[in-house]
Amino acid sequence: MTASWRFSTLGDRHRAMGSQLEDWSGMGTAWTYDKDQEEEYLAIRTKAGFMDVSGLKKVHVIGPHASHVIDRATTRNVEKIKPGRSTYACMLNDDGKFIDDCVIYRMGPNSFMVVHGSGQGHEQLTQAAIGRDVDIRFDDNLHDISLQGPLAVDFLQDYVPGIRDVIYFSHIHTTLFDKPVTISRTGYTGERGYEIFCRGQDAPEIWDTLVQKGAPMGIIPTRFTTLDWLRAESYLLFFPYDNSEMYPFENEKHGDTLWELGLDFTVSPGKIGFKGAEEHYRLKGNERFKIYGVKLDGNEPAEEGAPLLKDGQQVGVVTIGMYSSLNKHNVGIARMPVDCAVDGTVLSVKNESGEIRCIAHSMPFYDVDKKRRTAKG
DSSP states (O other), rough: OOOOOOOTTTTHHEEEEEEEOOETTTEEEEOOOOSOOHHHHHHHSSSSSEETTTTTEEEESTTTTTTHHHHHSSOOOOOOOOOOOOOOEEEOOOOOOOEEEEEEEEEETTTEEEEEEESSSSHHHHHHHHSSEEEEESSSEEEEEEEESSTTTHTTTTTSSSGGGOOTTTTEEETTTTEEEEEESSSSSSSSEEEEEEETHHHHHHHHHHHHHHHGGGEEEOOOOOOHHHHHHTHHHHHHHTTTTTSOTSSSOOOOHHHHTTOOGGGGGTTSSTTTHHHHHHTOOOOOOOOOOEESSSSSOOTTTEEEEEEEEEEEEEEEEEEEEETTTTEEEEEGGGGGGGGTOOOEEEETTTEEEEEEOSOOSSSTTTTHHHOOO
């Protein structure tokens, strides 16, 4: 295992399933298991699966100036977030370039939790807190088990009263298997799902109970990287794997604009004053590339980082690809020139095995109207 400074209490469970615990964001994470990954993908799409996403960083922002700090650090108007609700947001640097995304949870009038990935979210919040009446606390005791799929709510309703009333991007404080938890109607799969935030000392028992009680419904544990298959279909970006940090421009600093990534919707209408705001607005219309989908012929998926060609010349790169035996499509997320990001543009992907014809295609490829993840009742 790569040396890590953060540790999940579920590490022994992952090792027992064959994981070597690869490092992600400083935490040993289950990138592999000794079983078929397609089984995990199909479980989440047709039944449900659960995974340890405790490598996400949880930061509590508490105090009279908490709203100000988050307002400065992120693209969202936090005063629009009611207690018990959450929202997806981005963070930018002074150049107006993307450095992290996050979910902002409002726990109370002056209490928030910001959950982010491997970018600079914690540092951004800490910087915005200088000189303010606020406490910033990084919380690695709080673990996160993500239960995703169409049967997730059917399973939870037997243990959590009112779970069907928890709407998309809201959360409740409750108990699960007699353990105190916060259950959030969020996820990263394109399915109706829930994130179970629990204490580290409770995570193994919750995990083991999910294994035992979920099995009769076909609900199974899944590795972290199964998210790649799900996100490719559902247009969910994963920093830095879709970004210029991984695919740099020559003679330019790392960093992509929200206009290029298709994340400009995360800026609350009319909002100013957040870090990088002036440059963000100035850069509109100056896109060097666009994140866009590709749909390939056949069933050989695009390799991660495969060159994207037009008329035999490389014009971009495919950041993630997958073939779905369930949905019978071969799709991927790509970085391509703006003039190629039009449905039907003929391109090709250069895998090690050879070229595969593809066309540019808008995203998401799966549940285009997002009715599954937002379903009520």
